[in-house]
Amino acid sequence: MNGLFFPSKRRRFLFASRLKRELPELSSIPKPRTAIANLLSVSGLRILLPKRRRRPACSLAMAATIVPTHGFRQLSVGGGPLLLRRFRKHQRNLCSLVASLSYPQEQPEGSSKTLAELSINGDDIAKSSSSSYFPKRGETLELVCESLAFKGVGVCKVEETGFVVMCDRALPGERFIGRVTRKKGSYAQVTKVETISSHWDCVEAPCEYAAYCGGCKTQNLTYEAQLRAKELQVRDLMIHVGRFSDEISGSSSIMKSIVPCDIQFHYRNKMEFSFGAWKWLPKELLGQKQEGSDNYALGLHAPGFFDKVLHVEKCLLQSEPANLVLAAIQDCWRDPQLALSPYDVHSHKGFLKHLMLRTGRTAGTDSLELMVNFVTSSYKPDLLKPLVEKISAIPEVVCMETSEDLCPLLSYVSIMNNVNTSVGNTSVGEMEYTLHGRSTITETLRGLTFQISANSFFQTNTSQAEVLYKLIEDCAGLRGDGSEIVLDLFCGTGTIGLTLARRAKHVYGYEVVPQAVSDANRNAKLNKISNATFVQGDLNKISENFGSDFPKPDIVISDPNRPGMHLKLIKFLLKLKAPRIVYVSCNPSTCARDLDYLCHGVEEKNIEGCYRLRSIQPVDMFPHTPHIECVCLLELV
Numbered sequence: 356m357n358g359l360f361f362p363s364k365r366r367r368f369l370f371a372s373r374l375k376r377e378l379p380e381l382s383s384i385p386k387p388r389t390a391i392a393n394l395l396s397v398s399g400l401r402i403l404l405p406k407r408r409r410r411p412a413c414s415l416a417m418a419a420t421i422v423p424t425h426g427f428r429q430l431s432v433g434g435g436p437l438l439l440r441r442f443r444k445h446q447r448n449l450c451s452l453v454a455s456l457s458y459p460q461e462q463p464e465g466s467s468k469t470l471a472e473l474s475i476n477g478d479d480i481a482k483s484s485s486s487s488y489f490p491k492r493g494e495t496l497e498l499v500c501e502s503l504a505f506k507g508v509g510v511c512k513v514e515e516t517g518f519v520v521m522c523d524r525a526l527p528g529e530r531f532i533g534r535v536t537r538k539k540g541s542y543a544q545v546t547k548v549e550t551i552s553s554h555w556d557c558v559e560a561p562c563e564y565a566a567y568c569g570g571c572k573t574q575n576l577t578y579e580a581q582l583r584a585k586e587l588q589v590r591d592l593m594i595h596v597g598r599f600s601d602e603i604s605g606s607s608s609i610m611k612s613i614v615p616c617d618i619q620f621h622y623r624n625k626m627e628f629s630f631g632a633w634k635w636l637p638k639e640l641l642g643q644k645q646e647g648s649d650n651y652a653l654g655l656h657a658p659g660f661f662d663k664v665l666h667v668e669k670c671l672l673q674s675e676p677a678n679l680v681l682a683a684i685q686d687c688w689r690d691p692q693l694a695l696s697p698y699d700v701h702s703h704k705g706f707l708k709h710l711m712l713r714t715g716r717t718a719g720t721d722s723l724e725l726m727v728n729f730v731t732s733s734y735k736p737d738l739l740k741p742l743v744e745k746i747s748a749i750p751e752v753v754c755m756e757t758s759e760d761l762c763p764l765l766s767y768v769s770i771m772n773n774v775n776t777s778v779g780n781t782s783v784g785e786m787e788y789t790l791h792g793r794s795t796i797t798e799t800l801r802g803l804t805f806q807i808s809a810n811s812f813f814q815t816n817t818s819q820a821e822v823l824y825k826l827i828e829d830c831a832g833l834r835g836d837g838s839e840i841v842l843d844l845f846c847g848t849g850t851i852g853l854t855l856a857r858r859a860k861h862v863y864g865y866e867v868v869p870q871a872v873s874d875a876n877r878n879a880k881l882n883k884i885s886n887a888t889f890v891q892g893d894l895n896k897i898s899e900n901f902g903s904d905f906p907k908p909d910i911v912i913s914d915p916n917r918p919g920m921h922l923k924l925i926k927f928l929l930k931l932k933a934p935r936i937v938y939v940s941c942n943p944s945t946c947a948r949d950l951d952y953l954c955h956g957v958e959e960k961n962i963e964g965c966y967r968l969r970s971i972q973p974v975d976m977f978p979h980t981p982h983i984e985c986v987c988l989l990e991l992v
């Protein structure tokens with residue numbers, strides 16, 4: 356075979372001996388042959404060089420310096436892609452060694468000190484191997500979490516090399532031992548084995564399920580620290596994904612401080628729980644596994660499990676009346692006499708799929724309305740009857756037993772049944788039945804009244820939505836003379852558009868869920884707004900003539916869900932050239948990507964951007980969870 360081979364032990368030693376002969380500087384380190392041989396062994400390389408390059412003293416230099424520029428054309432490394440990867444990782448070590456070894460004449464004064472500093476001796480080989488570290492599955496590492504990334508996952512870097520490691524449930528500042536579970540391209544995933552020292556901003560989580568439930572990942576971090584982590588995440592994404600570093604780091608930064616949420620518990624107006632045939636138990640309780648209906652659960656999916664449910668008796672994020680209803684259902688649904696079975700996602704047998712609890716407010720009063728929606732695999736109202744009776748008796752109980760100060764009055768309950776016969780896990784039914792009361796509940800926002808049905812989107816934190824909508828109104832900057840056209844993309848039940856309609860000439864809203872569109876039109880009537888038109892349509896599938904049904908807008912509001920905007924829609928907006936776009940986002944990663952497209956274009960598609968980003972305003976709508984909302988203003992260049 357053509358070339359030099361190591362790490363055969365003998366070859367390594369031979370090679371090291373030659374290096375020692377040719378490079379007298381090596382005499383300044385103890386046991387030079389062993390040191391070099393060990394280093395080569397650590398690198399695990401088998402280097403093949405063309406015959407004419409067989410000059411031992413420079414072969415390592417070749418490996419370390421030629422490879423990056425010549426992309427492995429002149430140097431082939433035996434052993435395939437795995438060794439190539441290993442080579443790249445050890446390259447930095449080799450580089451420093453080779454720089455010292457191969458070009459002694461270029462070394463600054465005290466080059467022997469440089470070598471000494473490199474400390475290539477037996478003990479330090481371990482150190483040098485860790486500095487070129489690439490984790491192996493199962494390996495344990497001591498790590499410090501630096502920040503939180505998408506979905507609240509902790510970002511850590513391996514000391515010295517900066518290799519990125521992601522750990523779910525690691526909090527910024529926390530020092531812990533993690534075990535590598537998965538390697539993914541440029542980073543590895545670890546699970547936390549033990550916390551060495553928690554962050555100084557750590558607090559005790561008030562919820563008993565906080566350690567296991569995937570919802571509130573940061574409940575044990577002070578609220579101020581949560582806000583800092585969220586703000587940092589938006590900033591990083593806008594710089595690295597959105598490429599807005601100049602706009603953000605300049606003296607008049609466009610990035611504003613995050614708006615905190617005044618109410619940090621019981622703020623959610625909607626929660627969706629799942630029924631499960633498999634109760635999830637933490638490791639320490641696995642011995643107490645139960646059989647039959649005792650193993651059934653109603654709660655939230657355990658993180659990472661589509662088939663296991665963490666049984667919860669109450670959730671600190673939802674309203675008190677919703678917790679009362681949850682407790683009432685938990686109290687009886689597993690009673691064998693009721694013959695109710697949870698839907699089993701493996702066998703596709705069973706009846707109860709999901710329980711959705713939605714809280715609203717009666718207009719003009721402080722009393723609450725509640726919607727209970729049972730999602731079932733078939734329509735069997737008789738089976739649900741005992742639950743309906745139990746729930747519909749609750750309002751009186753609330754009025755009698757709780758004072759208004761402690762628990763808001765529950766004035767009305769609506770009970771719905773969505774029937775979803777598919778094997779999928781979605782909570783939207785093909786058919787909807789009203790089991791008790793009306794099919795909608797009411798909510799008030801920015802002085803308007805909205806009727807919401809079971810499957811329509813409505814902002815989940817009503818009181819913070821007031822703050823969010825005020826920010827949107829400010830960004831939209833409508834003149835108020837009734838001359839401007841507003842295009843409300845992803846309009847849901849029309850809430851943003853309707854709050855702006857009072858100052859606009861006309862609002863055109865687009866939304867994919869038909870029920871939400873009819874809610875939007877009904878809400879327009881309910882609020883005596885006649886200058887708003889809501890249309891059902893899929894904005895991921897817009898045709899060439901999209902835009903012919905409405906006049907050119909002065910302001911576009913775009914509030915997509917987490918996947919962000921489809922490229923077709925981005926292209927449409929770049930062609931439409933509305934003077935202003937207010938981009939409202941619940942996912943800063945896709946938001947940064949879409950803003951990048953709108954401002955800097957899409958190079959690979961030859962599309963040019965034509966907007967300038969004027970402001971980014973993060974808003975915390977969901978304390979203790981990883982979710983972040985942003986309101987961004989774009990102006991046509």
Ligand SMILES: C[S@@+](CC[C@H](N)C(=O)[O-])C[C@H]1O[C@@H](n2cnc3c(N)ncnc32)[C@H](O)[C@@H]1O
Binds near residue numbers: 893916
């Ligand atoms: C984040 S919500 C915003 C709703 C509304 N702007 C509000 O503030 O209440 C996103 C909305 O986009 C809708 N949506 C999702 N995908 C869509 C699509 N491809 N085309 C149109 N609407 C879509 C959802 O049904 C949902 O109502």
